[in-house]
Every structure is written in structure tokens, then in C-alpha cells.
Amino acid sequence: MSIKNHKDYSKEVIRLEETSEYLEQTIATVVERRGRFNEEIRDAYIHLDFLDSSLSYSTIVLNSSLLDDLEKNFDLLMHARKKPYFAKMDIKQSNQDESEAFYIGKISLFDSTMETPLVVDWRAPIASVYYDGRLGEASYQVNDTEHTIELLMKRQYTIEDGELVDFMDVDISTTDTFLQASLESHAGEKLKDIVSTIQGEQNQIIRADIEKPLVVQGVAGSGKTTIALHRIAYLIYTYADTFSPEEFMIIAPNTLFLDYISGVLPELGANKVKQTTYVDLMFEIIGKKIKLTDSNEKLNALVRTDRDALSKKEKYLLATAASFKNSMAMKDLMDAYIDDLEQSILPTEDYCLEEYVILSLEDLKQKYFQNYSYLPLYNRVENIKQYIRSITKNKSKIILEDIDEKYSSEIESIRYGEAATDARRDKIISLMDERDAKLAKIKKSSKTLVKKYMAKFHTNDLFGFYFDFLSKMRDFSENEALNEVYDYIGKQSKNYKKKKYEIEDLAPLVYFKNKVFGLEESLDIKMVVIDEAQDFSDFQFFVLRELLETERFTILGDISQGIHMYRAINNWDYLKESIFSTEANYLTIEQSYRTTIEIMDEANFVLGQLPMENIIKAKPVVRHGKKPDLIELEKPWEVIDAILTKVEKWHEESFTTMAIVTKSNQEAKKVFKDLKKLKPDLNMALVDEKTEHFDHKILVIPAHLSKGLEFDAVIVTTLEESFNIEPLDIKLVYVAMTRAMHRLSIIAIENSIAYYNNLVEEKSQVS
Secondary structure (H helix, E strand, C coil): CHHHCCCHHHHHHHHHHHHHHHHHHHHHHHHHHHHHHHHHHHHHCCCCCCCCHHHHHHHHHHHHHHHHHHHHHHHHHHHCCCCCCCCEEEEEEEECCCEEEEEECCECCCCCCCCCCEEECCCHHHHHHHHHHHCCEEEEEEEEEEEEEEEEEEEEEEEEEEEEEEEECCCCHCCHHHHHHHHHCCCCCCCCCCCCCCCHHHHHHCCCCCCCEEEEEEEECCHHHHHHHHHHHHHHHCCCCCCCCHHHHEEEHHHHHHHHCCCCHHCCCCEEEEEEEHHHHHHHHCCCCCCECCCHHHHHHHCCCCCCCCCCCHHHHHHHHHHCCHHHHHHHHHHHHHHHHHHHHHHHCEEEEEEEECCCHHHHHHHHHHHCCCCCCHHHHHHHHHHHHHHHHHHHHHHHHHHHHHHHHHHHHHHCCCCCCCHHHHHHHHHHHHHHHHHHHHHHHHHHHHHHHHCCCCCHHHHHHHHHHHHHHHHHHHHHHHHHHHHHHHHHHHHHHHHHEEEHHHHHHHHHHHHHHHHCCCCCEEEEEEEECCHHHHHHHHHHHHHHHCCCEEEEEEHHHCCCCCCCCCCCHHHHHHHCCCCEEEEEECECCCCCCHHHHHHHHCCCCCCCCCCCCEECCCCCCCCCCEECCCCCHHCCCCCCCCHHHHCCCCCCEEEECCCCCCHHHHHHHHHHHHCCCEEECCCCCCCCCCCCCCEEEEEEHHCCCCEEEEEEECCCCCCCCCCHHHHHHHHHHHEEEEEEEEEEEECCCHHHHHHHHHHHHHH
């Protein structure tokens, strides 16, 4: 039936027209006020009296503040023109007889002539009823007060360029046709918002308590990244009087990921949120950029199986050293080293001006170990420096006065106690010369005294201390079984003298700086969101918690996609229970909204081969598609030719974004080169660690960089390397497979994914 034949069609068209008209009037008013405020600001500057500027200055400040508020909402108003709202719910409050209709959009619109807002912001408390409630009794909370209502109807709209295209009444969201349509759409180069299709379990996370740490284990395709961004937008809206957007921070895995999410934040009114990567944040805290080895060089070394691959022993040491440097055991060793350093920093002698003691060693220790014990070690040293500088000035003056008084008394005694002879005169002259020489010496010594004494403190810079620590790790450990690993770390640290560090060094360096040198300034962050958190270690989480000094963390990840597991967590237990002062709230999302049932079934079967307990497998939304196909060929050129054939076929099916996923960077470079050689005009890009954004429809990308991204269609391929039956290899394949929304093909050299063949065969036998 045509939507125009629906009994409510005319009423809905009129409502949309009224809303659009009011929206245009609001935008016009904002534009007019913007012009007026700018004019008043200009006028205030022109008439600014620098001798008595209080009135003009107040005008500037007031109008600038109002203009900021207008600008903040103006972009949201402009976005709302094409689609003022996306849903409606009819509810009946428990204390009222009549029902009310609430239209839900991305921004609130209030008409003073109406009792009910024209549009309710999706983040408003009452809007949670739409996302969580089914028809019938429901409730929502405002300021800890629960309101019970009856939900009579939920309706969703398709509005394009301000025109009503379709609407549908819904109840159970998991069978929602609008959600299905959204999932059937094509992936874009940027992440999209999901305000019109937020599901109940997603809404629970978005609106979770801000004051308690939140850890989310979400399967591939569950929308973790999108949920994180919508949670930030919700918190900014809900706590607008408490926090500013600048006090929120997103920590993303890389700059490509930040580019991918860049389109969502402005549309959600959260464009002022600080966005950074873990590496860039660590650089900011350290105070300088340091040269790092390729952040995924280690991963590539561990997954390579060609003739240039490392031996098993080399891989063991590489992985174990990386794991240790990012572990809480590393923190314990550093604490022991810092305790030792605390004892060795001070000089071993009194602070003296010549033979005069200005500050005894015991008094110095009291200040260092007691009075200033709350400070980082070098902050204590700086305080001591300021203290002895101040007492040196006062005490040297007293010493000079005492010397002068002593000699004057002795001279006077000779002058009046002895007869006026040449001997008496010589004595007096000798004493005066001695006095003057001593006073001059004291004055001269006092000028450099502080500097010379401070030079006796055990000093070094951050990197010098860190290098010293790495060379002495054995001295602070009782675990002799790790001696070989300590020696390996010490040997590798010789690269640091070339100023070349590893990503695993960043948490220890920042921890060291905080404990020994302190931070130059506070980061002033009140809320932190970490995405792809399965690639972080417990030590990294601990360091971030210590530095940012907040419990308001939202941490999202999927342990099944932890391809950096050699240096990262294997479960959430320690993070949930021990990093924060209170146990974190832990939620899981098992529903996957990205892939078809056929693709997810295959990916889950691969995941099931992991030797891990309690693996949470994804439950795909009921959406069917073609089964993934496996094409094995003998020659690399045959693989390349098959990839091009598949890409052309998918183009004909109107798929717009595709990814060709490899095991390593080296393999990606080779695949890209071979594809370009055969088809130079192919709109394709090679993605590596330096890629910050992409606008190509086809990407050649190693699996470890594809995390968090999604594509219409994906090809998993090999030319020279193979995927073994190793946890890391299984996770890489799983990550690659779960990037696909609609189509998945495995096109590879024969037997290079042999275990996958076995799995397919085993699966067919099981079924």
C-alpha cells in the first residue's frame, strides 16, 4: 500500500511542514542575531575606552558568549533541515488523561505556543523510552526520579531533503524494517550516526552512569565505535552544566581511525571533543615527539612465515619482552628502581658556606623524605633548591655580619688594650686584611654555592634514567626465569641511544616521568573514551588512569580481535577489578549489526578454533546474503587475476567500498603493486601506518589496520605468506572476515589457508 493512502499521511505531511517552517524561522533568527551580535561587538571595540573600558568590555564578553552559543547550535540546526526528526512516540503519562506525541530528532525545537516540544532531542531522558520500551508500560528517569508512562505507539520516518518518503509503526526493534534497510545500505568512507536505529542494548551503554568506569566487551560489528561517539554526545548534552566538550577525550588506535569517525562528531554536536591517538597523547605528556619503530613492525615479524621470518626463539623473546614492558610486573620493577633512586638522589654531606653549616644533611633528609614526600622526586629536588636559595641569602648575610662583628671586636680589643706601637698597628692591619679576605671569600662562595651543591644531587634526564633502569632490571627482580628476557630488553635498548624507541616504551616512560619529574601541567580531562581497547595492556590502562586523574572512563573492545595480544590484555578481569578505585561496570554486546548471517557463521567457526575460554561469539541480526566463497589457486598471478575479476563483479552489483585484506604490510604492498600493474586505472589505495585518511573505493590493507573499519565487500588474500593454526593468525583472519557487510571472498594461494579448508570440511561434517 502506498504511504499516501495511510490514514495519517496528510496529518504527518502537515506536521513535517510546520516543523520545517519553524526550523527555517529559527535559523533565520539565528542568522539575524549573529549579524546583530557581530555588529555590537564591532561597535564595542570602536568605542572601547582603554581608560574606562568596563562597560564596553562587558558588552564584548556578553555578545561573544551569546554568539558562541548560537554558533554551537547553528550547525545542528542546519543539519536538521533535511531531516528534522526520525521518529515519534505516543505516550500517556500516569498522571494525565490525554496522550501526547513526542517527535524525536537530533536537536530539540521548542515552540512557545505548544505544550509539547516540536522535536525532542534523542538524548533527552524521555527519549530513552523510544529506544528501550516496547508498547505498554514503560518508564524513564529524570534527576533520579522515575516516571511511569504507557507507550502507545512507536513510529519511524524516512525523510529525505525535507520531504516525507515513508513512515512505519514498529514495536520489536530487532525485526524493525528501518534497521534492516540501514544494514542493507552501502558502507561509506566515513562512519555514520545511528540515532534513528539505536538498539536497546546500545542505548543502555550510551546512557550508562558517567560516574562509574564502564568496560564494554562488544563483538565484531556490534557498533562499539558508534556507541562510543553517541555516548559522548549524550553525556555532553546531559551534563552541559557540569562539563564542557573540551573536557572529553577520545583515544583512538590511529589517525586513519580518527579520520574515519570525523564525520559523526559534528552531526552529534560533539565536534569540540579532544581526539587523539595513544601515541600522540603519550608524546604530549612526555613533552616531545620521540622516534618510534614502526608500531606494527613487531606484529609483522611475529606473523611472517616466509624465508625471512624469525626463528621460534627470536619470536618468543620478541613477544615476551614486549609483553613484559607493558605489564604490571614492569611497573613493580620500576617502583623498586624508583625507591632505590629516591635514596640515592641526595648528596652525602651538609650544605655549607665554607666552614659554616647552613643546612645539615639530617635537616635536608627531613625535607626530602617527609616535608616534600607527596611530590615526585625531582619536584622535591626543585623545592629544596628554592629553599636553600632563600636561606642562603639570609644566612650568608648573618654569617658576614658575625664575621665582621668578631673581627671588629678583636680589633677594638687590641686597639684599646695595647700600647700604640708599630706591632699593634701591624696586628690591626693584619686582622683587617684577614677580615676583608674572609668576607670577600664568603661573598664569592655564596654566589655559586647553590649551583655547586645542587650539582652533587644524582641527576639525569628522563631517557637517561629509563636506559639506566633497563640495564639494571635483573637487580630489581627475584624472577630469575626472566633473566634471558631482561638481557634481551637491555640489548635492544641500545637503540635508545640512537633515540629510537618502541610503542611498548611509552607507558613506562610516561609512568617514570610522572613519578620522578611530574607533569608540567594538568590535561584537564574529565571523561575518557578508549576504542579498540583490547590492544591496550593493564599497565597502559593504569598509566592513563593515574595521569588523567578521573574515574570516568568508557572502554570498548573485543578480546577476540586482540591481535596485539603479545603486548595487550587477554581478558578484562584486572581492568574491571583493580585499575580503578571502584569495580568497573561491565557490559557485553553480543548482537552484530554489520555482517550477514552467512559471513558471521563462517567467522564464528574460525574464532571457535582459538584456545581461549569463554569466547563471546557474535549473534548476527537476521539478515541473509551469499555464502563466503573460497578460491584457491596455484600461482600468484592467478590470485591477482581472480581478485580483479571479483572486484569487477562486485562493481556490477553496485558495491561501493571494498577491501583487499592481507596478513602483513609486506604482502599488502606486493598485492597492491601487482594489481596496479595489471589495472593501473583502478581507483585503489594502499593503507599503511602513515595513512591518515582515504577517499578511494578500494583499499589494500593489512588485517591489523582494518580493525574498526567496515566495507561492502572484502577479499582475504595471500600471495606468499600463509595463515597458520596459531592464535594470532586465527584472530587476523577473524578480523579480516568481519570487516565485510555484504560479501566475503577468500582468494589465496593453494594451502596458504590450509586450516581454513580443514575447518570448512570439518564444519560440513558436523552439520
